[in-house]
Amino acid sequence: MLFMDTNDQKTSRQGRVIKWILAIGLTFAFGVFVGQTLYVRDQLFAEDGTIKIERVIDLYGQTRSEEVDFDQFWDVWNKVKGKFVDQPVDEVKLFYGAIKGMVAGLDDPYSVYLPPEPAKEFAADLAGEFEGIGAEIGMRDGKLIVIAPLPESPAQKAGLKPGDTIYAIDGEDTASLSLEEAVLKIRGPKGTTVTLTVSHDGIETIEDVAIVRDTITVPTVYWEMKENTIAYLRISYFNQDTWDRFDKAVREMLLKSPKGIVLDLRSNPGGFLETSIDIASEWIENGVVVSEGAQVDNRQEFRSRGRHRLAGIPTVALVDEGTASGSEIVAGALQDHGVATVVGAQTFGKGSVQDFEVLPDGSALKLTIARWYTPNGRQIDKEGIAPDVVIEEMFVVEKDEVGVEIGEVKDAGLEKAIEMLSPKS
Numbered sequence: 001m002l003f004m005d006t007n008d009q010k011t012s013r014q015g016r017v018i019k020w021i022l023a024i025g026l027t028f029a030f031g032v033f034v035g036q037t038l039y040v041r042d043q044l045f046a047e048d049g050t051i052k053i054e055r056v057i058d059l060y061g062q063t064r065s066e067e068v069d070f071d072q073f074w075d076v077w078n079k080v081k082g083k084f085v086d087q088p089v090d091e092v093k094l095f096y097g098a099i100k101g102m103v104a105g106l107d108d109p110y111s112v113y114l115p116p117e118p119a120k121e122f123a124a125d126l127a128g129e130f131e132g133i134g135a136e137i138g139m140r141d142g143k144l145i146v147i148a149p150l151p152e153s154p155a156q157k158a159g160l161k162p163g164d165t166i167y168a169i170d171g172e173d174t175a176s177l178s179l180e181e182a183v184l185k186i187r188g189p190k191g192t193t194v195t196l197t198v199s200h201d202g203i204e205t206i207e208d209v210a211i212v213r214d215t216i217t218v219p220t221v222y223w224e225m226k227e228n229t230i231a232y233l234r235i236s237y238f239n240q241d242t243w244d245r246f247d248k249a250v251r252e253m254l255l256k257s258p259k260g261i262v263l264d265l266r267s268n269p270g271g272f273l274e275t276s277i278d279i280a281s282e283w284i285e286n287g288v289v290v291s292e293g294a295q296v297d298n299r300q301e302f303r304s305r306g307r308h309r310l311a312g313i314p315t316v317a318l319v320d321e322g323t324a325s326g327s328e329i330v331a332g333a334l335q336d337h338g339v340a341t342v343v344g345a346q347t348f349g350k351g352s353v354q355d356f357e358v359l360p361d362g363s364a365l366k367l368t369i370a371r372w373y374t375p376n377g378r379q380i381d382k383e384g385i386a387p388d389v390v391i392e393e394m395f396v397v398e399k400d401e402v403g404v405e406i407g408e409v410k411d412a413g414l415e416k417a418i419e420m421l422s423p424k425s
Contacts, residue, residue: 073098096363104178108368109139110354112178116362132187133194134216135160136269136324137179138350144174144182146198147348148267148322150216151236158211162267162322162348163201170195180366188213201321221245223253230421231258232414235279238271238326243278250282250309260421261315262414263334266344266394270325273302280333281306283315283340288375289333292353299373315340316417319387320394324348332374332385341420343389344413351380391416 077098081089096115103113134153138145146164149155166174169185177185186194192213199206220242222234231253235242253261270276273290280289281304293299317331317340328347334340351372357365371381378385396410 099363103365103367106368109142109179110352111367112180112365114180114364114366118180118184119358119362119364130187131190131215132213133158133160133211134214135186136322137166137183137186138324138348139179142175144177144179146322147324147350148269150269151219151267153216154211154214158209160196160198160209160211161200162320164198165201166196166198167206168197171197190215221249223249225256225258226262226418227422229259229423230262230418231256231260232262232264234264235327236268238268238275238279240272242271242275246275246279254309258313259423261310261313262417262421263315263317263330263340264414265323265327265331266318266320266413267322268324268327269322270327270329270350273326273329276326276329277302277304278306280304280330282308282310283313283334284308284337285311287337290329290375291373291377292370293373294370311339314421316420317342318413318417319344319347319385320413321345321348323385324350328380328385329372329374332378332380335385335388336375336378341389342385342387343417343420344387344391344394346386347384349380349382349384351383389416389420 077094080094081091096113099113100115103111133155134150135155136147136150138147144166146155146160146162146166148162149160166182168174169177169182172185174182186196188194190213193210194213195208195210197206197208220235220237220239222236224232226232233249233253235246277289284304285308286304288301288303291299291301315334317334319327319331319342323331323344324347328349328351331340331342331347335342352368353370353372354366355369357367359365371379373379374385391413394411394413396412
């Protein structure tokens with residue numbers, strides 16, 4: 001729920017829609033296009049900005065459907081309004097609650113309606129810097145899942161890992177919460193504490209983890225030379241400054257004339273679509289990077305662009321269960337074009353596209369409208385990217401004969417990547 005990409009913008013007389021890749025999401029926006037608003041402001045809003053509920057009924061009470069009798073909706077509305085024990089009934093809450101229920105009926109964790117105040121808080125994350133625990137979360141099989149804690153974040157320092165299940169937030173069961181509601185409860189002012197009830201992936205034991213919130217700033221790109229000839233390039237996030245940092249890193253790397261590149265996308269929850277395409281294009285000289293659509297025969301293709309400065313340099317892309325969304329686009333594109341070997345574990349599988357539309361009263365609708373596909377047509381959503389080389393245990397700690405940990409943690413994934421890229425004697 002973090003970044004809005006304002007590339008490829010178009011204006012609209014009545015509203016704007018922000019295109020998202022979600023994960024976290026956290027969830028991520030990638031463009032603005034023309035969209036009609038749900039209703040006309042002058043007809044539905046009083047001078048003080050409040051909703052004229054009766055006017056909604058007048059305008060839309062005659063709605064007809066072959067499968068649904070909307071008269072029943074209005075009948076229940078009038079009964080609740082007239083008979084509920086605690087009068088007067090707050091019509092605005094009923095109105096927003098009805099819309100939330102309608103969207104919830106889609107059974108899609110990434111489609112949600114947000115009333116004005118939650119929508120305002122949600123949009124605050126789009127500005128860039130935010131306060132919270134620094135973890136991307138998503139939904140899997142109806143459960144709230146940690147996609148990836150950000151590097152050096154409070155979440156990572158507290159021990160959260162990709163695949164962890166969050167059962168409660170400050171004692172409140174997450175089963176009834178939407179993804180956005182859960183995110184808004186987890187984030188909060190710097191210095192405050194949130195307690196998450198979690199189980200780690202593959203472990204049945206449930207524990208409470210207290211995490212002190214902080215201002216989250218992500219060092220999105222880091223690089224260094226390994227073994228004198230191999231460039232190690234770590235991208236932790238695709239946010240608004242990632243491209244500039246990546247471009248600088250590439251220019252510095254090329255001065256070292258690397259014989260191979262390790263592209264580390266582990267625990268990268270994604271980000272801007274435009275950044276994902278630009279970065280993948282540095283390896284892919286021509287062709288499709290990713291396509292978007294709901295139907296096989298009606299997909300929009302996003303093609304390679306840029307300078308292709310890394311094309312031809314042997315590359316290994318490291319991935320894991322926390323590789324999601326935009327980083328899955330990059331890994332899948334490099335894999336399909338045969339310009340990188342993907343090493344690690346099956347990725348998260350977050351590849352759906354959301355439209356985020358701000359409505360006239362400040363509320364917002366986020367709706368899944370398409371899915372992402374790799375250049376060869378593989379669906380990313382719910383499938384993920386399968387590695388070419390599987391690493392069963394990414395980080396290994398040496399143990400003695402009785403199982404006591406000794407020595408430092410070894411990065412088995414990185415060691416394998418360097419081994420694959422090292423010149424054979």
